Amino acid sequence: MTRLSPDFVEEMKRYSHDTALACFNCGTCTAICPLIDEHFPRRMIRYVQIGAKDRILENAPELWKCLHCGLCTQTCPREANPGEIILGLKRMVVAHWRKS
Numbered sequence: 001m002t003r004l005s006p007d008f009v010e011e012m013k014r015y016s017h018d019t020a021l022a023c024f025n026c027g028t029c030t031a032i033c034p035l036i037d038e039h040f041p042r043r044m045i046r047y048v049q050i051g052a053k054d055r056i057l058e059n060a061p062e063l064w065k066c067l068h069c070g071l072c073t074q075t076c077p078r079e080a081n082p083g084e085i086i087l088g089l090k091r092m093v094v095a096h097w098r099k100s
């Protein structure tokens with residue numbers, strides 16, 4: 001069962017722009033992403049929104065597939081900056097690993 005962290009959006013401000021809540025899950029970023037994954041990066045941003053930090057940690061290797069091409073950020077209609085959120089999630093995961 002996934003344990004939700006209600007303060008996770010706040011925590012993420014340490015690692016990234018405060019834009020995840022702007023996302024309305026349209027899927028444009030997933031359609032443009034060259035990784036050809038049905039749910040990346042939209043699913044990761046959804047996890048941030050709902051505080052599913054455990055899910056992000058479980059699926060952390062996916063984050064390192066990101067090419068940082070910026071296409072998702074350029075096409076996001078909500079200026080949610082998904083590319084920067086992915087980078088911030090990598091920072092969060094590294095900080096978590098260092099602590100554990």
Ligand code: SF4
Nearest residue numbers: 023024026027029076
């Ligand atoms: S394109 Fe922007 S608003 Fe749409 S799912 Fe991706 S991050 Fe969310």
Ligand code: SF4
Nearest residue numbers: 033066067069070072
């Ligand atoms: S920056 Fe990463 S998540 Fe965004 S489109 Fe490029 S590879 Fe995909």
